[in-house]
Amino acid sequence: MATTQEREVERGQAVYTPLTLALGYDLVVLGLSNPLIWKCPTSRLLGMYDEHVSANHLDVGVGSGYYLDRCRFPARAPRIALMDLNPHSLRHAARRIARYRPEIYRQNVLEPIAAQPAKFDTVAMTYLLHCVPGAIQDKAVAFDHLRALLNPGGRIFGATLVHGDGPRGRVARRLMELYNRKGIFHNSLDTAESLAQALAARFADSKVDLVGCAALFWART
Numbered sequence: 001m002a003t004t005q006e007r008e009v010e011r012g013q014a015v016y017t018p019l020t021l022a023l024g025y026d027l028v029v030l031g032l033s034n035p036l037i038w039k040c041p042t043s044r045l046l047g048m049y050d051e052h053v054s055a056n057h058l059d060v061g062v063g064s065g066y067y068l069d070r071c072r073f074p075a076r077a078p079r080i081a082l083m084d085l086n087p088h089s090l091r092h093a094a095r096r097i098a099r100y101r102p103e104i105y106r107q108n109v110l111e112p113i114a115a116q117p118a119k120f121d122t123v124a125m126t127y128l129l130h131c132v133p134g135a136i137q138d139k140a141v142a143f144d145h146l147r148a149l150l151n152p153g154g155r156i157f158g159a160t161l162v163h164g165d166g167p168r169g170r171v172a173r174r175l176m177e178l179y180n181r182k183g184i185f186h187n188s189l190d191t192a193e194s195l196a197q198a199l200a201a202r203f204a205d206s207k208v209d210l211v212g213c214a215a216l217f218w219a220r221t
Contacts, residue, residue: 061127068093155220
């Protein structure tokens with residue numbers, strides 16, 4: 001029988017169906033919600049990839065694969081791996097960046113990583129943590145699991161929508177409340193401050209920037 005956490009994890013990723021990924025994700029999330037509701041333009045998140053991504057990269061919580069498709073890798077033939085619990089997201093993103101021949105790993109990052117791939121120089125987690133159950137202190141176990149996949153001096157980066165200290169407008173507040181009730185989001189206890197504390201406890205150097213409702217972060221081993 002599935003635990004409460006396992007059921008909540010499943011609810012958080014169930015919205016990513018082949019139909020929503022093909023027809024709605026880029027338009028609704030990247031084109032509308034990011035700039036208009038969360039007040040963090042998709043271009044800002046893409047710029048984060050351009051700044052931090054390496055030629056030996058693992059992407060966790062892959063969404064539609066938009067950022068990997070659009071970002072500027074520092075090599076013509078980078079090694080890219082995709083990790084997600086949702087098989088639809090993995091297939092969709094893998095098709096989108098098929099030119100890179102990505103490695104694929106299906107994994108719940110709250111659990112120890114089952115696969116043992118060669119280590120990476122960068123790991124990205126973009127819009128994953130706010131879909132994972134628990135407070136930041138609980139879901140930060142994902143950092144522990146992923147840190148073990150980084151080379152010395154490697155970097156983890158990403159973004160998550162925060163509920164506590166983000167400057168949320170009325171529409172953002174209502175939408176977050178709705179998504180939390182439906183189990184799509186689990187970020188009612190998440191703050192940029194708690195994220196910064198979790199990173200500082202695990203990494204040699206880290207930074208969190210609040211852009212609208214989104215906490216953009218990076219950390220280095």
